[in-house]
Amino acid sequence: MKKNKKYISWLAALFISMFLFVIPVRAAGENIHFGSEEYQWNLHETSPIGVYAGAETAVLSAEITVLYDAEKLEYVSGGELTEPGKISVKKTGTGEEEIMEMLQFLPKISGTTEVTIQNAVLATQTGQVTVENSVSVPVNIPVLEGCKLSGITIDGTPVENFQPELSNYEIQVSSETEELNLKAEPLDAQTQVEISPVNLQAGENIVTITTTSLSGDKAVYELKVIKQETAAQPVTDLEKADSGEEGLNTQNVQETEEKGGFALTGRMAALFAGLTVALILLLSVQFLLSHKKKMRKKKNRKKAAPELQVSSEEKTENIELLGVEEELPVVDNREIEIAVKHVTMEFKKEKDESSSIKELAVRTLKGQRHVEKFKALDDVSFTVKKGEVVGIIGTNGSGKSTILKIISGVLTPTKGTVEVDRSKIQLLTLGTGFDFELTGRENVYLNGAVIGYTKEFIDEKYDEIVKFAELEGFMEEKVRNYSSGMVSRLGFAIATVRDTPEILILDEVLSVGDMFFRKKSERRIKEMMRGGSTVLIVSHSPSVIKANCSKAVWIEKGVLKAVGRAEDVCRAYEKMNG
Incomplete structure (x- = not known):
């Protein structure tokens, strides 16, 4: 075994040294x-845009340069305006793996533009790093x-798929076209139209094409015109001699073109060949060792199986998984926190819905209302023990949210x-308890009251909620102007700001927001787990369940399909839906 490890280390060193030699x-x-x-x-309308910089370790500070089109956007706040069209963002980290700055702009002209992060210098625990690539995001106004x-024509032919509200188009013209015979007709005769040189x-x-309304508002339509290049004429050897140019080796030119313009020298070709061989050897050895390790584990599991003690309760808990290896149950003496026993939930639905109250009353008096029943849940049973983090997985409409509402007391089951x-219990569902006509600040107090917080508690925790939700500068805006991600961040921050609840239920909360907020949410959930909370997480994403849960419950079309280790249940779920 030591020999094998030494061999792998040698190959890895060879691979890395060759790789570093060829690539910066x-x-x-x-x-x-x-x-x-x-x-x-x-x-x-003033609009926000979040700028993020992250690393695998804690970011101590960041300096970011952001560019924008000053003719189309007016800078409002965030960072420091160094010149029109350029913003400098300097932020100090708080121990997290990412830094965020919220910028605000006021669109001045309708159309399409973009905002670009040009440079970023990050100071991390491992040193200072420059992120060389730039990132742009489109902004549609x-x-x-x-x-x-009303339309755009070129040589009397309308631009294909033209729509008045869309401002960007692409057309192609032949190499002979020197000037574009372009006409643009406004919907309103009083609208002024100006066309750039063509x-x-x-x-x-x-x-x-710039349009100006009677009130002074402006819009810019952009046409990307691709003019085909003139076909290159072949050059004869006689012409080369006349011009005094030395003839090129046509074989070398052809080889260079076939390689996309990048000619490999003999030395680099040898390095790449060695790199390929080393990589193949490394992967082969790793595969063999991994296979041996799996076989040993399997053998040990078989030997250890007869010695395990399984409670009768645990036996009934582990439903057989289709296509999954036999699960080794583990004795768990923790008390049961939630026991779902043979729960069935039926809903009634009219076959032919009435179009008015009058029609409903007439059909009721005549006994012509036809109601059908459907089962959202059908004889579902499982248990959750104190301190467990359990994921409930299933496709859309499978009954996941229904079982949560029954557990939390929002719904009463038909049976069971x-x-x-x-x-x-503390239940967190996106948008629950929010009034979208109120501001973010007002919704913190409203949602907090629904959860059971006192005004004094919210006063004390308000700044912490806003900071965690990353909504500084937006709390006086109405929630109807928030994106779904902003609403979910605010709801999550409110629900998790208090001392760890004994039972926390999250309904599709960890699947929203950007990558960095999801990581931050998962860290807070894991803090709750360490604090002893019992957590139920509903998601249709196996990756969310596997990353956060030790146990999973799979419900499909109202029927309990499997209960067991999260990895095994998710593997069965992916196999069934893959």
Whole structure:
């Protein structure tokens, strides 16, 4: 075994040294990104955009440069404006693996633009790192009615798939086209239209159409015009001689073109060949050792199986998993916190719904209402022990949220019982207890009151809630203007700010928000786990369940499919739905 380890170490060293020799060193794990993949903003309305920088270790500080189009966007707040179109963000870390700054802009012109993170220098626990790549995010600003065009024509032919509210188009023209005969017709006769010069060069050209409404609002339509390049004429040997140029080795040119313009020298080719051989050997040895290790584990498990003591309760808990290896039950003497026993939930639904109250009354008096029943849950049983973190998994509409509402007391089952102390339960569902016409601040107090917080407690914890939700500067905005991610962050922060609840139920909460907030949420959940809370997590994502839960319950179309170790249940779920 020691021999094998030594062999692997030697191969790994060879692989790394060759790799470093050929490819420049670059730190791994650092990244920069925005909070969303794209943004939809409205003209003359202040809008937020989150700028993130993260690493695999705690970020001590970050310096980030953000660029934007000063003609289309007006800077409002966040970071420091160094010049029009350029913002410097300098942040000090708080021990987390990411740093975030919320910038705000005021759109001045309708159309499409972008915001770019150009440079980022991160100071981490392992040293200072420069993130060299830049990241851009598109920002779409819908065209207002007074600025819209009714159509765009080129040489009398309408632009294909034109829509007045869309501002970006791409067209192709032949290499002979020198000037674009372009016309743009406004929807409103009083709208002014200005077209940029349209003399074309080979390749990509940007033509802009600026519209101005009677009230002074502006919009910019952009046409990306691709002009085909003139076909290159072959050069004869006689012409080369006349021009005094030395003839190129056509074989070398062909080889270079086939390799995408990158000619490998003999030395580099040898290095790549050695790299490939070393990698194959390394993977082969690792595979053999991994296989031997698995076989040993399997053998040991078989030997140890007769010595395990299994309670009768645990035996009934472990339902057989289709396509999963036999599970080794583990004795768990913790008391049962939640016992779901033969729960069935039926709902009634009218086959033909009435279109008005009058029709409903008439059909009721005539006895013409036809009601059908469907089972959201059918004879579901499982237990959750004190301090367990249990995941409930299933496809959409499988009954996951229904079982949570029954456990928390929101719904009463048609049949069966649930044994639990509901005074210990805290249920967190996205948007629950929120009034979307109130501001973020007002909803903190409203939602907190619904959960059971006192005003004095919320006063004390308010700043902590806002900081965790990353909503500084947005608490006076109405929640209806929040994105779903912002709502979920605020709800999660409110629900988890108090002392660890004895039973916490999370309904599809860890699957929303950006990557960094999900990590932060998972860390807080794990803190609760260490504090002894019993946690139920509902999700349709196996990765969320496997990352956070030791045990899983799989419900599919109202029927209990499996209960057992999270890894085994998720593997069966993925196999069935893969």
